Amino acid sequence: xxxxxxxxxxxxxxxxxxxxxxxxxxxxxxxxxxxxxxxxxxxxxxxxxxxxxxxxxxxxxxxxxxxxxxxxxxxxxxxxxxxxxxxxxxxxxxxxxxxxxxxxxxxxxxxxxxxxxxxxxxxxxxxxxxxxxxxxxxxxxxxxxxxxxxxxxxxxxxxxxxxxxxxxxxxxxxxxxxxxxxxxxxxxxxxxxxxxxxxxxxxxxxxxxxxxxxxxxxxxxxxxxxxxxxxxxxxxxxxxxxxxxxxxxxxxxxxxxxxxxxxxxxxxxxxxxxxxxxxxxxxxxxxxxxxxxxxxxxxxxxxxxxxxxxxxxxx
Amino acid sequence: xxxxxxxxxxxxxxxxxxxxxxxxxxxxxxxxxxxxxxxxxxxxxxxxxxxxxxxxxxxxxxxxxxxxxxxxxxxxxxxxxxxxxxxxxxxxxxxxxxxxxxxxxxxxxxxxxxxxxxxxxxxxxxxxxxxxxxxxxxxxxxxxxxxxxxxxxxxxxxxxxxxxxxxxxxxxxxxxxxxxxxxxxxxxxxxxxxxxxxxxxxxxxxxxxxxxxxxxxxxxxxxxxxxxxxxxxxxxxxxxxxxxxxxxxxxxxxxxxxxxxxxxxxxxxxxxxxxxxxxxxxxxxxxxxxxxxxx
Numbered sequence: 001x002x003x004x005x006x007x008x009x010x011x012x013x014x015x016x017x018x019x020x021x022x023x024x025x026x027x028x029x030x031x032x033x034x035x036x037x038x039x040x041x042x043x044x045x046x047x048x049x050x051x052x053x054x055x056x057x058x059x060x061x062x063x064x065x066x067x068x069x070x071x072x073x074x075x076x077x078x079x080x081x082x083x084x085x086x087x088x089x090x091x092x093x094x095x096x097x098x099x100x101x102x103x104x105x106x107x108x109x110x111x112x113x114x115x116x117x118x119x120x121x122x123x124x125x126x127x128x129x130x131x132x133x134x135x136x137x138x139x140x141x142x143x144x145x146x147x148x149x150x151x152x153x154x155x156x157x158x159x160x161x162x163x164x165x166x167x168x169x170x171x172x173x174x175x176x177x178x179x180x181x182x183x184x185x186x187x188x189x190x191x192x193x194x195x196x197x198x199x200x201x202x203x204x205x206x207x208x209x210x211x212x213x214x215x216x217x218x219x220x221x222x223x224x225x226x227x228x229x230x231x232x233x234x235x236x237x238x239x240x241x242x243x244x245x246x247x248x249x250x251x252x253x254x255x256x257x258x259x260x261x262x263x264x265x266x267x268x269x270x271x272x273x274x275x276x277x278x279x280x281x282x283x284x285x286x287x288x289x290x291x292x293x294x295x296x297x298x299x300x301x302x303x304x305x306x307x308x309x310x311x312x313x314x315x
Numbered sequence: 316x317x318x319x320x321x322x323x324x325x326x327x328x329x330x331x332x333x334x335x336x337x338x339x340x341x342x343x344x345x346x347x348x349x350x351x352x353x354x355x356x357x358x359x360x361x362x363x364x365x366x367x368x369x370x371x372x373x374x375x376x377x378x379x380x381x382x383x384x385x386x387x388x389x390x391x392x393x394x395x396x397x398x399x400x401x402x403x404x405x406x407x408x409x410x411x412x413x414x415x416x417x418x419x420x421x422x423x424x425x426x427x428x429x430x431x432x433x434x435x436x437x438x439x440x441x442x443x444x445x446x447x448x449x450x451x452x453x454x455x456x457x458x459x460x461x462x463x464x465x466x467x468x469x470x471x472x473x474x475x476x477x478x479x480x481x482x483x484x485x486x487x488x489x490x491x492x493x494x495x496x497x498x499x500x501x502x503x504x505x506x507x508x509x510x511x512x513x514x515x516x517x518x519x520x521x522x523x524x525x526x527x528x529x530x531x532x533x534x535x536x537x538x539x540x541x542x543x544x545x546x547x548x549x550x551x552x553x554x555x556x557x558x559x560x561x562x563x564x565x566x567x568x569x570x571x572x573x574x575x576x577x578x579x580x581x582x583x584x585x586x587x588x589x590x591x592x593x594x595x596x597x598x599x600x601x602x603x604x605x606x607x608x609x610x
Contacts, residue, residue: 031435034513038429041422042445045482050448053459060459067465113354120347127600129355132362134599135588137542139560140581143567144365147574153377155364190358192603199604219343237607248453252544256564270454277458278549287458294455301450 061288066281078288087264087272094178095268095293099246101182102189106242107235109186110193115227117194118201127198131191138188138252145184146171146257171258177265181253185246188253193238200234201227232312240304247297269293369393369578376574389575396579400562408558409587411547412540414477416533423484423532424525427491428517432503442492449485461549471552480546487532490605494528495521528605534595535602541588559584 036043061078065071082088117126133141148155149170157167170180208226217225251270254260260267260275269289277286363383368376369392370385429435430442460479469475498521506516522529544560551557563584566577592599 028436031433035429035433035435035438038425038433038513038517041418042426042484042488045422045478045484046445046448048463049460049479049482050451050456053456053463054451056459056462057455060462067462113351116347116351116354120344120351126351126355128596130358131596131599132359132592134538135585135592137544137560137563137584139542139544139564139567140584141361143563143577143581144361146567147368147578148361148364153379153381155360155381158379158381187358187361195600195603196607198600199607234607241606244452248545252560255544256567273454273457274545274549277461283458283462290454290458294452297452298450 057287058291060284061291063284065283067283078285081285082288082292090264091267091269091272094266097178098182098250098268099243102185102246103239103242105186106189106193107239110190111197111231114194114197114201115223117198130194133188134191138249139256141184141188142253142256149180172262174262174265177258177262181257181266185253189242196238197231197234200231204230229313233314236308236312365578365581368574369582371575373573373575392575392579395576396583399566400559400580400583403555404557404559404562407556408541411476411558412537415480415540416536418481419484419487419536420529420533422481423487424491424522426484426488427495428521430492431495433513445485446489464550470550471556475550476547490532491525491528494525498524531598531602531605534598535606538588
């Protein structure tokens with residue numbers, strides 16, 4: 001039973017959609033009624049909190065709306081405002097820096113650790129130690145890291161001083177605030193990604209390594225020529241989930257650690273959307289921002305799916 | 316490399332190859348252990364620091380150079396922390412998380428069963444559309460969902476906090492559908508011959524057989540809900556409904572707050588999950604690895 005969970009091939013949803021046989025076991029209408037019973041709760045919640053909001057959000061983006069007063073139709077004004085506001089370019093740039101800065105180390109570092117974990121004994125102990133940050137929320141982690149990064153008493157700067165380097169005012173520095181947030185994010189996501197890679201490594205057939213060992217290939221060669229190419233489906237998945245996770249989940253970290261500062265240096269779209277909608281009550285404008293972010297994420301995801309053919313190997 | 320390889324057979328004693336191999340393996344094992352130890356130490360520093368600070372008074376927390384062993388040990392930080400992050404906050408977080416686990420789990424298994432085992436019209440089209448909604452990023456629905464909650468008068472209520480999250484059951488539905496599809500058809504035919512209706516098929520043997528998947532799924536859902544911050548922050552207005560991440564964020568943002576007390580609160584907030592993690596580490600791993608299959 002256990003093996004069937006992680007051991008199953010990484011199937012694409014689309015490929016599995018053709019259900020079982022087309023046989024009609026019961027009369028259509030009776031099956032339909034039963035399906036309604038089983039799908040009813042999902043259906044109601046889906047209509048209320050997904051389908052309707054998706055449409056309503058687009059509608060809202062053409063209005064000036066503060067919840068307290070009636071909505072006023074403003075056409076494309078919200079979108080125009082976004083493209084004219086000098087802050088917007090900065091927000092988009094920061095969002096991209098944050099996402100890419102967190103994604104690239106998250107594709108590499110957890111893979112290296114997963115490979116090392118695979119080759120060491122005492123697997124349970126090591127995994128226990130490496131997976132421990134799973135228990136912390138983004139908020140709790142940010143609250144602790146904020147103090148690790150403190151200029152005068154922080155542990156990070158203590159380490160830098162011990163190495164003979166100048167201390168950095170991490171979260172208040174225009175240059176270092178974003179890297180600080182990114183480093184913390186990579187740390188926070190590390191256990192998830194190590195687990196994903198560990199599961200992915202088990203999909204690579206043992207025989208490949210045995211054959212390589214008989215041929216006298218070094219461990220580095222085995223990693224480069226077997227592990228690295230064959231793990232790419234997992235790498236692709238890690239890339240997508242980290243990207244999407246960071247774009248939304250980045251809110252928790254930013255709100256606790258920097259609140260977008262210093263001087264909007266760590267202000268990302270999701271944080272600005274939150275502020276516009278729930279602190280300044282510019283619901284219409286925030287909806288327009290959210291839709292633009294949606295379009296960008298959507299295009300980016302499609303681009304990734306297209307590009308994956310060039311580097312992802314499905315066996 | 317080649318010259319050494321050519322020289323080896325003449326210079327070395329006959330059994331040198333295995334020994335060299337053994338040496339090389341010893342070196343690589345040592346290097347791996349060294350790298351893993353350093354990595355684990357760096358990985359765990361934030362925890363150690365949080366624990367250490369949680370027993371310090373403010374003078375020690377702000378001392379330089381930093382010290383690891385608190386002197387004196389201020390156990391009272393935990394008492395203070397529990398007054399700020401009190402039983403009510405713990406209850407709210409637990410109630411919020413458990414409600415989401417139970418309701419989302421029930422609806423996702425029911426949905427998965429319908430898509431896998433009930434042959435109703437347009438099943439595959441409906442399934443594809445439903446699956447497609449997983450692609451909609453949460454930021455798009457955040458604001459309009461809030462307005463729906465406002466219109467229902469659900470701001471600052473448990474149902475307002477919980478139900479919009481329960482609605483995100485598409486991934487679970489997909490996961491359980493995949494599992495139920497793999498169960499043997501003969502079992503369902505036999506049940507039908509015995510006159511079992513769909514609900515009986517679902518409740519009597521489908522769910523019990525899915526216990527491992529349900530466990531892994533529940534653990535991951537619980538973990539996610541326990542850490543949730545943005546949605547509760549938007550819906551909750553009064554302190555009576557606050558959840559842990561909100562309380563921690565407030566303490567962290569309050570500059571006059573004792574650092575030791577703040578860290579103690581963080582430690583307290585992690586404790587229930589830590590216990591769960593130690594008791595069920597395997598299921599954490601299973602659950603996350605399972606989520607990788609959706610890619």
